[in-house]
Amino acid sequence: MNILIIGTGAIGIALGASMISQKANVSFYAREKTAQAIKTEGIQRIGIFNHLKYDSNKFTVYTNYEEIPSNIFDYILITSKTTANNDISRALHENKRILGKNTKIIIFQNGFGNDEPYIQYFDKTRVYCARVITGFTRPQRHISEITVHTQPILIGSLQNQDTQDIEVISEMINKSGIPSKTTKDIDKYLWAKMLYNCTLNPLGAILDVNYGKLTENNYSINIMNKLIDEIFNVITASGYSTLWKTSDDYKKEFYSKLVPDTYNHKPSTLQDIKKKQKTEIDTLNGKIIQLAKQNNVEVPVNEIIYDMIKTIESNFEESE
Incomplete structure (x- = not known):
């Protein structure tokens, strides 16, 4: 099996290691600095679950499509x-x-509706x-650390097709040590993640702050409760449904299980901000605002949160 991974960040490296562990022929499409790092150092998956390490002779790296x-x-x-979906x-x-007649594209990202740029083509x-x-x-650059885990990676279609063609990928992820399943209700689970x-x-x-700290202050709890209520209103008005x-x-599951399971995790948006790079806010709260x-x-409240993150982003642009 031949697999191309586009996006050689933490998830890409981890999934690449997973696929290699199951004897797949893995190729990475990477930016020059990351390409050089993984060609030199190989890749590693560390943290919880199985640790995996592969030298560069176990995979191929490309930096341009030609x-x-x-x-x-x-x-x-x-x-x-x-943020790269339109370009990719x-x-x-x-x-x-480079695609075969039956090549399948699987999107492992935050947000909702990320398939839309791809089904245009x-x-x-x-x-x-x-x-x-x-x-x-x-x-x-060459190491992915799995820090927390609360539920399996789920793969499915927002276009309601069968999951048979992607079950092999889910099985490979699962056998590599990261729990994974396919589902015909991916929309409900994506909304749960939203x-x-x-x-x-x-x-x-x-x-x-990390996620857990947000549940230890009545003011931040009040903000989160309002965000949740607004998002539920959007889900209902848009004709979607979720698991609750x-x-x-x-909220009962959010405060009793979901946040405690990921208590120490720090937001990917915070990681982006510290690197002074554009965040994924447009496909998170920005998508909520669009549907609203x-x-x-x-x-x-979603609009205020969105505007605050965009304000921070605009400061990066001004400092460039």
Whole structure:
């Protein structure tokens, strides 16, 4: 099996190691600095679950699409930031010769609707999404550390096609030590993650705290409760559904299990801010605001959180 991983950050390296451990032929598409690091040092997956380490002779690295052979890949895993989706989907379209007749694209990202740029160019039956609620960090360019885990990686289709063609990827991830399954209800699980991420990620970044700290202060709890209520209103108005009937049902699990399981995790948005790079806020609370406008729903707290993160981002642009 031939697999291309686009986005060689923490998730990409971890999944690459997982695939190699299951005897897949893995290729990475990486930026020059990361490409050089993994060619020199190999890749490692550390932290919780099985530790994996592979030298560079176990995988291939590309830094431009012209280098990639034609009709080679069975699966392409998108593990980049959501901010790159428009560029990646367009590049894959312009270099579609590298895809085989039945190549499947699986998107491992935060947010909702991340398949939309890809189904502009490719048949919707070829595009899948994954819900990842495991915490990954990258202490060095060639190392992925799995820091926390609360639920399996789930893979499915927002276009309601069967999951048979992607079960092999889920099985390989699972056998590598990271729990994974396929599901026909990926939309519900992605909305569950949106509830989790949109509530914790930007607020934790603004306050510079881990997720657990947000539940130890009545003021931050009040903000989170309002975010959750607004997101539930958007889910309902947009015609979607999730795993809980009401926002109060979700809050019970959120405070009793989801946050405690990931207590020490720091938001990916905070990691981006510390690196002075663009965050994924547009596909998180920004997506909530977009759907709210389409369905005449008021989401003032989401708008404030969004504006605060965009303000921080604009300061990066001014300092460049």
